[in-house]
Amino acid sequence: MSIPNDRRRDGGNRARAGALLLVIIMMCGVAAVKLGAQETTPTGQQEIQTATPIPRTLPPADAAKTKAGFPAKLKRMTITGAGAFPFALFYTNFIFDSLRFTGNGFQSEYAPWPFKNQFSATVDTSEKFLRLGVSIGASAVVGILDALIQRR
Structure with missing residues (x-):
């Protein structure tokens, strides 16, 4: 089945597919937050928990820095x-x-990972480095956000 050239140049399908993918990813994130462990309520009220809470521990007095002087917050980040x-x-x-895949008119040789086969188009070196850079940047953002979130 071939897509007419006027629809291929339109770019509307690509934008719709990208928006749909973004919505799906955001919904997965919201579901992960909603299904996570709930904070316990103050004493005297009934505690409702959906998952086993993480036990709170008190750090030793010198937990702010390790022996080499590497700050604990930076180490955690x-x-x-x-x-x-990896994620x-x-x-x-x-x-x-x-x-x-969507940009090439849903042709089978550009199918994403679970549907790739021996006839799939290869990814060139520059795109591999771009993907690697985006992944490193995304993981750095996760580490920085973790450092900025105050846990008490």
Whole structure:
């Protein structure tokens, strides 16, 4: 099945697909927040929990800095950013593949990851580096946001 040239040049389908993908990703984020553990209520009220809460622990007096003098907040930011990288890379590759698939008129050789086969179009080196850079940037944003969120 071929898409007429006038629709291919329109770009409307690509914009709609991108908007739909963005809405789906945002809905997944909202669902993750809604299904997470709830804070406990002050004593004297009934506590409602949907998941096992994370136990609160008191840090030792010298927890602000490690032996090498590396601040704990910066260490946490680095670890969180590095831990977010594989997820950021997966979602970045999926989004790039999906946009390329919609941009090429839904041709089967540009299908995203779960539907790729031996006849799929290859990704050139510059696009691989772009995907890697976007993934590193996204994981850095996750690490910075984690450092900015105050946990008490």
